[in-house]
Amino acid sequence: MWKQIPREKKKELVERIQSYFYDERDEEIGELAAENFLHFIMSDIGPTLYNAGISDAVSMTEQKWMSIEQDLEALKKTEVGR
16 A cells, blocks of 8 residues: 555655654654555555445445436336336
8 A cells, every 4th residue: 555655646745754753742753754654544444444435435325326227217108018
């Protein structure tokens, strides 16, 4: 997961972490500390967030599929003799 982030995006995230620590905690942290924090978030917390996103996508897909099935049922034509 760590290597999948483009270099520019990783740099942006590191800068945002540094800004967060400065703005919210009045602490200055270096680039290495921010990278380590990002790595922690991605490796320890990221999978939980990712799995929650997948579960949300599954639920939404199931709802959409039910709607499509209902729409298709409504399109059926009455057969003669039934």
